[in-house]
Amino acid sequence: MEKNKNLIRFISKIAEKFPTAGEEEAKAVTDIHVRVSQDTGDVMAFDDDGKEITRVIVEEWMNSPLDTDEFYGMVHKAFTPVIEDGGTNIGIAMPFNYVLENESGKYITELYIVDDSETTIIGTPFMENLSRELDDFIEQLLQV
Numbered sequence: 001m002e003k004n005k006n007l008i009r010f011i012s013k014i015a016e017k018f019p020t021a022g023e024e025e026a027k028a029v030t031d032i033h034v035r036v037s038q039d040t041g042d043v044m045a046f047d048d049d050g051k052e053i054t055r056v057i058v059e060e061w062m063n064s065p066l067d068t069d070e071f072y073g074m075v076h077k078a079f080t081p082v083i084e085d086g087g088t089n090i091g092i093a094m095p096f097n098y099v100l101e102n103e104s105g106k107y108i109t110e111l112y113i114v115d116d117s118e119t120t121i122i123g124t125p126f127m128e129n130l131s132r133e134l135d136d137f138i139e140q141l142l143q144v
Contacts, residue, residue, distance in 0.1 A: 003082050006056045007043070011087040013054035014045050018090040029092045034079070034111060037103035038064050038071050072108050076100060083112045 014032060032053070033046040041062035045053040064071050083098055098111040 003085075004058060004060070004078055006058050007078060007082045008086065010043055010045065010054060010056045011082050011085075013056075015086060015090045017053050018092055029096055031097045031099045032092075033099050033101055033105070035101045035103055035105060036061070036072070036075050038066075038068065039103075042103070072100060072102075076109060076111060079111050087112070088114045 018029075029047050031048055033048075035044045035046065036042070038061065041058045041060070042055060043058055043061075044055040047053055061071075061075070064074075066074060079098070079100070087098065092114075095113060095115045097113050100108040100111045102108060
């Protein structure tokens with residue numbers, strides 16, 4: 001998948017707002033909230049306090065004909081390589097997350113987790129069955 005130039009610019013703008021990792025004292029931010037609108041193509045980043053960091057428009061995402069789950073799955077796939085290339089070496093106290101939200105700020109999924117020792121991608125296969133697997137596990141425990 002070819003990387004979207006607007007997403008590259010978006011991640012670069014986020015990185016500009018924070019010192020490079022190791023240069024200055026790391027900021028205490030636990031999540032970078034990425035809000036995406038399927039109707040307008042707006043992509044906005046917010047810190048933990050709800051303060052806007054930056055925004056771009058991804059024209060290809062405007063009025064997307066995909067259903068909601070497909071749309072956010074596509075957004076997740078588009079973001080992962082861009083974050084890997086430019087969004088992990090920033091001066092934020094680790095661990096921190098990139099969290100995907102809808103335009104109302106409702107949680108969709110983790111886009112990326114950046115940890116002290118290594119970068120860990122939380123991909124769809126891990127997360128999509130987690131709730132069901134936990135429910136099955138609890139049910140088995142209760143039957144004993």
